[in-house]
Amino acid sequence: xxxxxxxxxxxxxxxxxxxxxxxxxxxxxxxxxxxxxxxxxxxxxxxxxxxxxxxxxxxxxxxxxxxxxxxxxxxxxxxxxxxxxxxxxxxxxxxxxxxxxxxxx
Amino acid sequence: xxxxxxxxxxxxxxxxxxxxxxxxxxxxxxxxxxxxxxxxxxxxxxxxxxxxxxxxxxxxxxxxxxxxxxxxxxxxxxxxxxxxxxxxxxxxxxxxxxxxxxxxxxxxxxxxxxxxxxxxxxxxxxxxxxxxxxxxxxxxxxxxxxxxxxxxxxxxxxxxxxxxxxxxxxxxxxxxxxxxxxxxxxxxxxx
Numbered sequence: 001x002x003x004x005x006x007x008x009x010x011x012x013x014x015x016x017x018x019x020x021x022x023x024x025x026x027x028x029x030x031x032x033x034x035x036x037x038x039x040x041x042x043x044x045x046x047x048x049x050x051x052x053x054x055x056x057x058x059x060x061x062x063x064x065x066x067x068x069x070x071x072x073x074x075x076x077x078x079x080x081x082x083x084x085x086x087x088x089x090x091x092x093x094x095x096x097x098x099x100x101x102x103x104x105x
Numbered sequence: 106x107x108x109x110x111x112x113x114x115x116x117x118x119x120x121x122x123x124x125x126x127x128x129x130x131x132x133x134x135x136x137x138x139x140x141x142x143x144x145x146x147x148x149x150x151x152x153x154x155x156x157x158x159x160x161x162x163x164x165x166x167x168x169x170x171x172x173x174x175x176x177x178x179x180x181x182x183x184x185x186x187x188x189x190x191x192x193x194x195x196x197x198x199x200x201x202x203x204x205x206x207x208x209x210x211x212x213x214x215x216x217x218x219x220x221x222x223x224x225x226x227x228x229x230x231x232x233x234x235x236x237x238x239x240x241x242x243x244x245x246x247x248x249x250x251x252x253x254x255x256x257x258x259x260x261x262x263x264x265x266x267x268x269x270x271x272x273x274x275x276x277x278x279x280x281x282x283x284x285x286x287x288x289x290x291x292x293x294x295x296x
Contacts, residue, residue, distance in 0.1 A: 030197075035189070
């Protein structure tokens with residue numbers, strides 16, 4: 001399961017991580033977000049121990065969403081060493097996420 | 106309440122159309138109605154969005170990724186849903202909304218309005234469908250719909266699916282009017 005991150009635990013789980021972190025910014029009312037949710041779940045299994053795969057509900061985490069200027073959803077941010085290393089906006093095939101994540105390992 | 110607005114992305118149209126889009130935006134914002142639209146940054150869509158935001162309202166754009174990449178999206182929206190294609194765009198717009206308002210527009214607007222009417226005819230969308238007939242823009246479409254009834258391609262009851270108003274202020278009143286329930290339209294859909 002992808003880890004749920006929010007305003008309260010974002011720094012601890014994402015920024016301070018010593019592994020690459022994927023954050024899937026989504027919302028309940030966003031149809032396309034549901035299309036990429038299974039991909040994110042796959043990644044959480046396939047990259048277990050090598051990367052941290054998370055999801056962040058923009059409605060429940062307004063501070064994080066504002067900090068990273070998340071207006072477009074779905075947006076997936078890739079973090080390494082606490083900084084944004086890559087970004088994917090919209091619904092794309094799984095290999096796009098895999099390629100971006102592999103580049104950070 | 107969330108209202109979906111369909112409108113043109115053309116900037117070359119008569120200024121009265123732009124004024125109608127701006128008036129609608131301000132009225133929706135002041136009524137605390139969340140607006141959903143196609144996410145465009147120019148034309149009537151752009152004017153609608155600018156006006157909603159200027160009056161402190163909330164507006165969500167639903168735009169296909171290719172349009173976003175072309176730079177056709179509005180940049181100041183409250184939220185933007187990026188869809189893979191045009192079909193998903195419409196699906197998301199309908200799913201998010203309790204009512205539909207059509208401002209004047211071209212083929213894209215016509216197609217969205219036609220789908221709204223179709224869905225409601227089949228009870229797959231419930232809620233008011235309001236056509237804002239600025240400058241009599243939709244007169245010929247309304248005539249065409251009347252002809253569908255005259256030639257029995259549509260039942261006369263179906264004319265109750267949509268409501269035509271001449272100004273944005275009337276659209277706000279129409280939003281609050283009672284609507285025929287879910288099951289009833291489908292019962293008379295097989296003509």
